[in-house]
Amino acid sequence: MHIAFVASECVPFSKTGGLADVIGALPRALAAAGHEVSVYVPRYRLTRIPQERTVLQSITVPFDDRYRFASILSGAGYPGVHFYFVDYPPFFDRDGLYGTSSGDFPDNAERFALFCRAVLEASKILGVPDIFHCHDWQGALVPVLLRTQYLEDPAFRGAGTVFTIHNIGYQGLFPPEILPLLTLSWDLFTITKLEFFGNVSFLKGALVCSDFITTVSRRYSQEIQTTEFGFGLEGVLKDRAQKLTGILNGVDYEEWNPETDRFIAAHYNNEDLNGKQQCKEDLLASFGMSSADTNLPLIAIVSRFAAQKGFDLIGQIIDRLALEEVLITVLGSGDKLYEEMFLRLARRVPQKFAVRIAYDNVLAHKIEAGADMFLMPSRYEPCGLSQIYSLKYGTVPIVRSTGGLDDTIDPWDMRNKKGTGFKFQEYTGDALLRTIHQALQVYRDPPSWQRLMRNGMSKDFSWKVSAREYIRVYERVHQQHTQAILV
Ligand code: ADP
Numbered sequence: 001m002h003i004a005f006v007a008s009e010c011v012p013f014s015k016t017g018g019l020a021d022v023i024g025a026l027p028r029a030l031a032a033a034g035h036e037v038s039v040y041v042p043r044y045r046l047t048r049i050p051q052e053r054t055v056l057q058s059i060t061v062p063f064d065d066r067y068r069f070a071s072i073l074s075g076a077g078y079p080g081v082h083f084y085f086v087d088y089p090p091f092f093d094r095d096g097l098y099g100t101s102s103g104d105f106p107d108n109a110e111r112f113a114l115f116c117r118a119v120l121e122a123s124k125i126l127g128v129p130d131i132f133h134c135h136d137w138q139g140a141l142v143p144v145l146l147r148t149q150y151l152e153d154p155a156f157r158g159a160g161t162v163f164t165i166h167n168i169g170y171q172g173l174f175p176p177e178i179l180p181l182l183t184l185s186w187d188l189f190t191i192t193k194l195e196f197f198g199n200v201s202f203l204k205g206a207l208v209c210s211d212f213i214t215t216v217s218r219r220y221s222q223e224i225q226t227t228e229f230g231f232g233l234e235g236v237l238k239d240r241a242q243k244l245t246g247i248l249n250g251v252d253y254e255e256w257n258p259e260t261d262r263f264i265a266a267h268y269n270n271e272d273l274n275g276k277q278q279c280k281e282d283l284l285a286s287f288g289m290s291s292a293d294t295n296l297p298l299i300a301i302v303s304r305f306a307a308q309k310g311f312d313l314i315g316q317i318i319d320r321l322a323l324e325e326v327l328i329t330v331l332g333s334g335d336k337l338y339e340e341m342f343l344r345l346a347r348r349v350p351q352k353f354a355v356r357i358a359y360d361n362v363l364a365h366k367i368e369a370g371a372d373m374f375l376m377p378s379r380y381e382p383c384g385l386s387q388i389y390s391l392k393y394g395t396v397p398i399v400r401s402t403g404g405l406d407d408t409i410d411p412w413d414m415r416n417k418k419g420t421g422f423k424f425q426e427y428t429g430d431a432l433l434r435t436i437h438q439a440l441q442v443y444r445d446p447p448s449w450q451r452l453m454r455n456g457m458s459k460d461f462s463w464k465v466s467a468r469e470y471i472r473v474y475e476r477v478h479q480q481h482t483q484a485i486l487v
């Protein structure tokens with residue numbers, strides 16, 4: 001089959017979070033299984049394309065005021081995977097993918113509408129796929145357009161759509177006046193289509209119009225059908241439950257593996273953990289904490305700072321955490337509230353706490369390798385990749401049991417020495433602190449701790465299994481489409 005990915009970020013060309021990791025890795029796993037994959041992403045200012053060339057000079061995208069003309073670039077890919085970049089400098093040649101520190105770009109609706117339309121037009125020349133696999137609200141207009149303005153285009157008769165929700169908290173909500181500017185019909189502004197509490201929701205459009213919906217863990221596929229996690233879309237998802245499934249993200253062990261990682265101070269593996277100590281020293285040095293006692297447990301965070309990630313719980317326990325015999329290193333950026341909270345903490349107890357407000361891939365790798373524990377107290381977490389990387393690096397995850405965190409981490413059981421991490425359910429600072437205490441207690445017993453590390457390191461979350469599940473979904477959708485054409 002030929003599958004076209006439509007997404008707003010992809011490693012190594014652009015990244016703000018786990019979506020980029022998924023778009024960078026899943027196509028390769030599909031290609032390894034014998035499929036042909038095209039990946040469409042925007043070309044941002046920071047995007048570097050090896051062996052760049054222009055494959056289509058001009059794609060016409062109508063807006064109600066005037067036409068816009070985008071180009072399609074390409075470059076080196078992998079066997080079976082072609083990368084295509086939608087190049088429209090007025091929209092994408094900017095610092096940041098979705099906005100600046102003062103907020104989202106005001107023209108995000110236009111930016112990603114142009115992106116989706118350019119993908120459809122480009123694919124008519126470069127090859128219409130059997131399946132458009134679209135991701136998050138930025139790719140959501142593809143299934144909407146195929147069901148509406150492009151419904152009668154014979155080029156797309158055989159093309160099915162699969163839509164993956166990576167995070168239902170980001171919906172692409174815009175005022176209704178956006179519809180004419182995007183040359184979308186007012187007919188779409190109804191409760192069964194794009195209308196969502198008086199606004200236009202790109203995400204809702206995709207949930208209604210796609211042939212099949214997936215999300216990134218089984219647990220999250222159930223959670224988003226409830227009012228607690230559905231962000232108002234739970235009803236739509238319940239209606240489509242027969243066409244909704246959860247497929248756990250895999251991870252790319254070529255990028256995230258302590259045996260081969262090019263960014264870390266020493267290599268190690270399940271049999272020989274020795275290098276990890278050197279990684280811990282290197283990490284502490286990177287945070288200016290070379291004089292810290294390396295026997296103390298080191299708890300780390302690498303994250304976008306957003307309400308989703310549960311850092312308000314850390315705010316609740318800060319005073320008590322400051323008294324513990326632990327070291328904490330934090331890497332992240334985003335919401336000012338959390339940036340300031342972590343900076344305050346570092347100022348208060350600089351000998352134990354260190355914070356770097358940045359996006360830094362090399363440091364993220366050093367942290368995965370050098371820390372003893374990785375903290376993700378998320379309020380909700382569709383899948384979460386960092387905790388899966390942590391497992392491989394023998395860095396024990398402490399997580400809240402929600403979404404993919406719940407699906408990937410098994411609680412440590414002292415009696416039978418099984419389990420890979422520590423989990424808590426109740427969303428309170430007290431529950432978090434209790435769980436940190438539990439972890440610290442096991443840390444003080446080195447044989448148990450090493451067993452726990454090794455349990456995690458031996459887990460396999462490579463893409464192979466999940467890619468197979470996606471292929472089953474593609475086949476199901478493809479079959480429906482070919483049958484529909486025959487009828
Ligand atoms: P999310 O996609 O919600 O941010 P995930 O756990 O799925 O959460 O993925 C996060 C990805 O982004 C991981 O690869 C992690 O290493 C990376 N990451 C997050 N914050 C930073 C940062 N400040 N610097 C470098 N990498 C980061």
Ligand code: GLC
Pocket residue numbers: 017018019022166167216249381382383384385404
């Ligand atoms: C989103 C989610 C995260 C998930 C990632 C990749 O950013 O917040 O949990 O791992 O997408 O699917």
